[in-house]
Structure formats: C-alpha cells, structure tokens
Amino acid sequence: MDIVVCVKNVPFTQEADLVLEPGNKDVRKDNLAYVINEWDNYAAEEAIRLKEASGGSVTAVTVGSEEDEEVLRRCLAMGADRAVRVDPGDVTLDASVTAALLAAAVKPLPHDLVLTGVQADDMNHGVVGPLLAERLHLCHAAVVNGLSVNGSTVEATVELDGGQEELCSLPLPALLSVQTGINEPRYVSIMGIRRAAKIDIEVASPDSLGLFSADLTPDLTLEEMYLPPETGAAEMLAGDGPAIAARILAIIREKVGGSNG
C-alpha cells in the first residue's frame, strides 16, 4: 500500500513568550525553536506503522523552505521512503493555497492513503487535509483517532465532541486527518536523522508543478495580529507553594462551603 503523509515544520510556541513583529502581521520567529507539528508526528507514525505491518511505501511531503527540510528528514529517519518539499517561494500561504500546492505535488505520487494531521499548531486551520482530498477527488474523514485498513477500504473512528465517536468506512484511495493520541510516536534518534540526511529530498516549486499565481490566490489576507484582550483577568495569588495552597484551600472552602478541605 502506498501512503503519502503531509507534514509541517512549525515554531514551538506552547511555552514561549511571543513578541509581535513590527507591522503586527506576525510574531518574531528568530527566537523560536522549530519542531514537527504534533498532529503530523502522529500521522507519520501511523503511516510508518501501516507500512511496517503490510509493506508498501511512505512518501512524506511538506510545503516549506529549505530549513523546513528537517521535518522531512525526521520522517525519513522514521522509515519513510521518499520525501518531497514544495518550495512556495514568494507565494502567500493560507489553507487553500497550501492545499493547492500539496495537491499538485501529491497527484503524481502513488497514493492509496493520504494522512495528514488534524491541524497545524501555528495557524490552526484544521482543513488543509480535507481541502487536499477534495482537490484530489479522494474520499475523506477528519479528526480520526483510530483506523484500520481492510483490503480496499479503511475503517476509521471519527472523534466527535463530548466523548462520542463515529465509526465509518471509506473506500481507498482516501484521505484521513489524524488526531493526537492515535498511537505512540516512536523516538527518532539523531543517528537516524543523520543517516537520513543522505537521502535526496525532491524539491518542487509552483512553476515545476504547473501552477500559476492565479491558482494560488489566498482566501484570506491577514490584516492584523494582536495579543488577546485581557478580559476578566484572573486575580493572581502570590507566594510559595504552601502559601498558594493555603489560599486555594480558603477559596475552595468559601465557594463550596461545608466541611470540604
């Protein structure tokens, strides 16, 4: 079975202090570390596991600059066979443009199953996968937290809200956007990545894919990025662990009443 997995290199923002760039159209990224998008890591692991179980190939694809190739090297180190990078050049990216670039790159690749992450940690659109599927005329399901391939169909569990799940099946070729927790991603060793550095990464561009700027008009243009408004800020408790604990217990006692705590 031939699998294509789409991955993205994103800045690690979870525990970073973000500072806006002058112009307020983006944050300063020079002081941020880059990592593979967490959802895509699960997707890549799932792809490799499917390959390990039933043979076939895995191709990793990303849209990004040369520095973003490290995310492809990681996939190669995990066990992917091929890696393709689409260099967007000056093109402004949004979900729809990214999907268009990916579609052009993935189309000529053998693909029985395409896996993407549900969303990227930076822009959080959540729809590049399904947009890509639509452009490739693939059947698709988003937010999948479990899947198994049976011959020419894939059975997927879709994660709905409130703890409910939907079970469905789709004919291959199909695209699934994969949710965190679907598996436990393996550790990728530095040696493995170094070895993967010897594998060539194929680079494509909008030109080489036959796309014109008319095909790549973004749906949205960013006007301004700003810090979240401090609505109803929390009352901060000061002191060390025990002092904070004491105050927390006092608050609980007050709000809950009775003999708790």
Add this chain to the structure above:
Amino acid sequence: MPIERTYFWGIHAVPVFYVLAALSVVVFLFGVYRRVSVWLSAPRGRPRRLGFSPRGAAMVAADGLLGRRLFRGDLVAGLMHALIMWGFAGLFVGTVMSTVDHWFVHYLTGGTYRVFSLCLEILGIMLIAGVLIALVRRYLFRVGRLENKAEDVWILVLLAVVALSGFVVEGLRLAGQAPATEAFSFGGAALSRLFSTPARATAAYPYLWWFHALAALGLVAYFPFSKLFHSLAAPVNIYLAPQSGRFSPGAEAGEGDDQAASGPQFQFNELVSLSACTRCGRCDAVCPSASAEEPFSPRSFIAQADAYSRAVAGSAAPLGRTARHLLGRPAPLPGVPAEQSWFCTTCRACLEVCPVYIGAFKPVGRVRISEIEEGSGVSPLLTKALETLYTFGNPWEPSKRQRTGWAEGLEVPDVTAGAQAEVCYWVGCTTSVDTRTQKLARALVRIMAHAGVSFGTLGQKEGCCGDIARRVGEEGLFEEQADKTAGIFRRYGVSEVVTSSPHCFNLFKHEYPAGAVRFRHYTQLLDELLGQGRLAPLAPLDAVVTYHDPCYLGRYNHVYDAPRRLLRAIPGVRLVEMAHHGPDSLCCGGGGGRMWQELEGEKKLSEVRAREAAETGAQILVTACPYCLIMLEDALKTAGLEGRLAIMDLNEVLGRSLGLLGDEGG
C-alpha cells in the same frame, strides 16, 4: 621396580586412547574457536590498541590467579574456588608433565618422581575438597545468590568423578602392582587397602582406567561448551578491565555507518565479558534494582545477552549458514532483554564486586543504543526529554531563557558577557531549573564568593553536557551536545570547570575528548579551599549526619574522603556511616536515565536507601548530587520518613555553617 611413573599398565588398545584423546582435544579446540569467534564477530573486531598492559597483567595475577575478589565477603567461596582452580590446573600441568615424560624426556624418576607423585596426590585432594565444599554450599547451606541449575551440579559432579576415579584407579593399580615405595601416593595407597586381592584389583583396573580416561576426556571436550569456559575468558576480561572500566562507546561507534544495524552491536570487550560470567550472582546481590525486586537482574541480563550474541554469531558463521540451508529455516534468535535494559541505574556496583570484572551496565548501554535507534521501545517521557534536550539544550524545560532563573537576586559573573574568572561553574540542567536543586547552586555560589574564588558561569549559553543522552544510548545527541559544550569552553577560554553534578563531572573528565580543561566536582574544590583555610568561620552545627556517596562521585571517581573531610570540619557534626557506604554505597535510583522513565514500582529502590539512612539514627542525610537529592527527598516522603530525617546537600550544610543561607532557609 624402578621408581617412575607407570603408563598404560595393563591397558590394551592404547592407540584407541590416543584417538579418543585427539578427538576430545579437537572438540575442545572447536568449542574454544566457536567462543572466540563470537568475540571476533564484533563490528570492529579486536580493539585497536592491544599492547602490553602492566596493570592488566597485575590484575590477572591478583584476581585471576589469586582470586582476590572471590574472598570478599565470602571467605569460603574464595577458598573453595582456589582449591578447585589450583587442584584442577595443577593436575592438568601434571598430565602435561607426564606426557613429556612418557614421550620425550624420561625425567620423572627417583626423587623427582616421588615429589611429583606427592604433589599430584595433594592436588587431587584439593580438587575433591573444593568440590565438596561447593556441593555443600549449594545444596546443604543453600547460599542465596546461587542458582543451582543442572549445569552447576553436573560440572561439580564431573570434576569430582574425574578426581575420585583417579584415586580409585591409582588404588587399584597399587593393589595390583604392590610396589614397595608408593607411600608418596598416599591417597591411592590408602584406597588400595580396600581392595581384597591383587588379582581382583588387576582385573578391575582396566575398566576403571577407561572410565577415568573417558570421564577426563569428556571433561576436556565439554569444557568450552559450559561455564568452565570462564577459566579462559576471565583472564582475558580481567586483563582488558583497566582499559574498559568505563562505558564509552563513542570511540568505537557509528563513524559513517550507512545502515542502521538491527539489534545491539556488542563490541569485543563486551563479548569477552559476556562469556566470562560464572553466574555467581554477586552482582545481583548488590544491584539496587534487583534488590528492590524490579524486573532486572544483571546476571540474567548478561546471560541473555550472551545467548543472543552467540546465536547471532552462530547463524552468521559458515557452519550456522550450512545448518540453516540443510534445515531449511532460520532459527529464531533468542530475545534481547530490551525492556529490562531501562532499569539499570549504571551505578557500577556490579563491576565493583564481580570477581572477573564484568560490568552489566556495559551490555545494557549497548542494548539501549539499539533501542534508541529502533525507536518504538523508548518511553514517551524519555522521548519527550530527549527531544526537548535536542531543541532547547535542557531535558526539563522547553525554553532556553529559564537557564539562569536560579540566580535571581544573586550577583553571578557571566563569563560569556566578558567577566574574568578562573573557575567556570557549570551549573547543569537539573540544578538550574528544578526548584529544589536551584538552592544548591545558590548555596555554592555564596560559598565560593565568601571564599574569594574567582568564578563565573556561562549564563544562558550553558547547554547540556550530554550525560543523559549518553546514558540512555543516544550517541548522536551526546556527540552534538559534547561538540557544542567543548566549543563553548574553547570559545570563552575556560581552563577550569567545577560542577554541581557528579554526572556532569564524570562525563567531562572521562568521556569528553581529552583537552586542556581541568574538571572537578564541587566537593573537590571546597575540600581544597578547606585545606587553604578559606572556608571559615565554620559555626557549630549540632547534628548527627550521615553521608550518601553518589555513584558517579564515589565508585566512578573514587572521591570518598573530600566530602567527609568537609563534614567533619564543621564543629558539632557527628558523622555516622550507613551500612552501605563508600564503594558499597547504594544507588539512589536517579542515574542511568531513570529520571525519565516511568518504571513501575520504581519508588522502592530509593526508599531502600532512604530507610538505610534513617536506620543510622542520623538527623540529616547529606548528599552531593542533585539527582540523589531529588530522589532521596522524594523517597523520604513516600516512605513516611520525613519527620525522622532531613535531607540536605553538602553545599547547604556548609552554607548554613558559614552563615550564608539566612534568607533561603537552607
């Protein structure tokens, strides 16, 4: 009758004996070849430098020949082994001498022969005595650490049978020949009296002779296929011990490996050590993990690794390939003990007691390297820690900024900002970000300032020394961190480094490429300051304290006295020792990457040590390592000992005595 050795008295078909003997020797040599070819199957073959090592030779003499370590803690074992070893070796030499006498130079005559004969008697009795002691220890007294497998009893029985039958045969001959001057063969002479008539003895003799011959030849043939092979492997392992006391795979590992090899790639030294094991179990007895009943046993780890490497070498060898062709299928390889490998704390207690100098942590390290390569067997917590280390230079915090947070409010010169300093204080990942251990850094900085030491830190440029990467088998990440760190030392002209953590210290000193930088642990620096009178005035602290020797400071680097001198220098401090101290110190459980594992029941290991500390009746448990502090402080809580015993780092104790920790609370 001439006074000389009798050969083949009354034995017909002597050529048959020689054929069988030749066969037995061939089998023996084949067995040895099989074992040695496993050693040579190591990816990089023999170690590059195999020159003469005087230290190695001295150790072979002391431990191989005299069996020095065997006597430790178990005099009877030492005696038993000496009896068996010297008895057997002596008898072997006797056989060689006889062969020379019979075939080449007839020198065993007259007085020479009498002395020779007497010696052999003594040696034979030594061997039997040794075997008897062994049997009694195993099956009557049931010494705990011994396993008592089938192989154990068969070897002992075989040895006893060979020796006893030798005496019986001799007795029969003496009864049959009745020479006048066989008093020197007192054993045989004594036995000979048991046999009724010379005629009966003569009749029985050939049978017993062949029995004894076959038993002896069988023993020779069986030798390399059994535990007895250790007699050949152990001296080699002991000889190599001084060079291979540390696990430093870097020099041998993956330079330009194109293919990820599957399975652990044991190196020459490790393969030798795997075959030298006699399963005596001393390692299990001192292993903190095994003693805390975790699913890890250094002994069985070694055995499994040995079986694995023999199977791998066997299936690759011509004979093995032929066998597979004939049988038409590959034999499944025995499992590599991968999951267990994560339990080892790398404390080196095993190496400290092993009579043949096997350190189980070395094959453990090798298995970890292959697990890291493979990736799926790595715990998610460790995965996260390594990835965080790779991206942020710290396994704890995904942020480079937090590195200097510990120094808030203190004036700490930053060497990277141009401060001039003689000593570079390497704070370390854990010490700089963990809220508890940050206090160690603050205390040390105050002490050094008080003593007038010219010091500075690397500020935010301090990365990770790479210890955790190396200990868990991430060689690539270790190399990167080591390169970065060595580069930083060079760039800022650092010539002397002092660390809080014994792990950083050990790694820098022994596992970084040799350079011009001098590395010390803080206890060594403070000890020097104490000697110079610069750690003063030390106000009295009325307390009974006990000191926990960190594995990487004590066993790995033999720094036992400096911390104790520092403690004793404080008036009013009374130092009591735990049952296991110094080289016997019990690991706290934090090393070997265990901080980043989620091992079931892992608390128990630390609690064992915590209880031992409490049993001394001390009021304060003093440590000199941030991991030890974290693990033991936690263990005191989970074992419910918080009220009985407080735990402090040596920095904090000294800081308190020097009156420097007022607002910190120590």
Add this chain to the structure above:
Amino acid sequence: MAEIVVLAEHREEQVREVTLQMLSKAGELGRAHGHRVVAALLCARSDGLVGALEGRADEIVVYEDDRLEHFDPDAYADVLGAFLAERSPLLVLLGHTAWSMDLAPALAVRTGHPLATDCVDVLLDGPAVKVVRQVYSGKMFARSAFRSAGSYLVTVRPGSFPVGTTSGRQTTITRASAPVFSAAAQRRFAGFRDSSGGGVDITQADVLVSVGRGIGDQENIEPAREVAALLGGALSCSRPVVDKKWLPKYHQVGTSGKSVKPKVYLALGISGAFQHVAGITGAGTVIAVNKDRKAPIFRAADFGAVADALGVLAALKTELLKK
C-alpha cells in the same frame, strides 16, 4: 439585504449547541446590517429538530431525505451546493466540528467560495467580510479579510458566541427537495460509540482537581487523586494526559471529553488550550496554577498562580493531611 445562512448541525435527533450560538450571532449581524437569517436543516426526520430552531431564524429551509440521515460530506455538499447556487447568500456559517471540517472544504472546493475556519468572530465591515481567529497555541489573535467573492464560508469555534434566546419573530419553514445526488455514497456510516463512559462521572463533582501536561509524570497523578478525594471531589484532566494514557478518557475535560460545571475547578499544569477551556465554561470558580505566566488558562480563570503545579499539589496534600 442579503442572507446569512447557518447550517443546523444535529446529531441523534438533537440540535447541537453550536448551531444555536451561530444563529444568535447571525441574528446580531442581521439586525445590525439588515440581513435575513436562514437556517439550513439537512436530515432524514425533521420533526424534533425544526422545533428547536423556531424563533431563532427568519427562515428554516428543510431538506428531508433518507440519504441525509447520517453525515456524509458528499451528499451534504451536493445539497448545500445547490442551495448556495440558488440563493447566493452573503455568509454561510457552519460549526467548527469534526463533520464540518469535512463538509466546509468540500463545499469550498466545489463551489469556489473562500473559506475561513475555526473563527471566534465574524465582522461585516462595509462590503468586506472579516474574521477573527486564534493562532499560535491560542496566544495570538489574527484578524483577516476575505478575498472578494459571491458568498463567504465560515466555520465557527463552538463557544464563541452565546446561545441567545428565541426572539418573538416569525419563522418561515420552507420544505425543499434534495437535488439528485452526484454519486453513490462513498463514506459509509457504521455507528456511534461513547468513548467517555465508565468509571467516575466527573460531571457530578462539586470540586474538580484537574491535571495537565504540567504535572510532569504519571506518578504525580496519584497525589492529585488523593487531594481530590480529601476535598470531597473528583480527579479530571486535559487531553494530553489521556493521550499519554496516564488516565482513562472518562477523566477528560474539553471538547472531545466532557463539559463540567463544578463549583470549583482547580487546573494544575494545564495550559488552557481552547479545546479544554470550552469544557469549563460552566464552572463556578476556576483556579489555575501554571509555570508559564502567559498560559491561556489564566484568561479563563478567576484566580491564578504562576508556580510549579507539582509544588502546589504537594503543599495542598500536606495541608489537607494536617487536619
């Protein structure tokens, strides 16, 4: 005057709350700019569903067809595509849910209309339609403008708008017939499953001690459980804890877990990603402890402490055991 269409999302005969939130916002926009609010209902049986929508829109267009019983992006996109072609609304709102993450792209690619997803606000600024979204782990807001088009597709983050009330207005109900479907169904529905069941029912607790990634290690879950018990409450957690398999799913609070309304919600080491915060909107008092002073959880909390969750947890345990 233009039309604002809201796709009424429903499941197992119940209209989802996000639909009501979107209708409320659509109503607000409609009143401000003079637009009509139309709810589009695609289903197999409309009886119960129409009732929940009445009074909240000017018109409900009902497509009742067996083929629409279970969600299928192709069938739904066919229907809505035809609807959009016919009515050319200004704005189409869908909830940002797993189903709409399939449907909205299908609609966007097939109709060519631009799409903005996971929006927390929609603005009509003259002729321009703008959206506000959260980016970078919820730490930044971004306001973007659509390229000019006939209709604009927007998926809305659940919880962004209030549910609103039924106004007294008249709702016209239009029954429309589904177009001929372009192809046989590809995605087959096989059933629903409740993954959050079993164990403790965290929705019933008065006090929830909730742990997140910041709790560090699986072994720190137990002290949290003890503290919860000492407080007479229950233990809950955020998604990463369940992903790591430290706790079973029934402890999970958030969009893919449970919504809880305890009197006090104590969040230890939880960053406060919106998916989690969405689950505690009904909580009485939220107390958050996190090492990162910029963690989004503090925006959702009543009290906060920038501290190590483990240290505070240990101190809580000590304090409680003293009594």
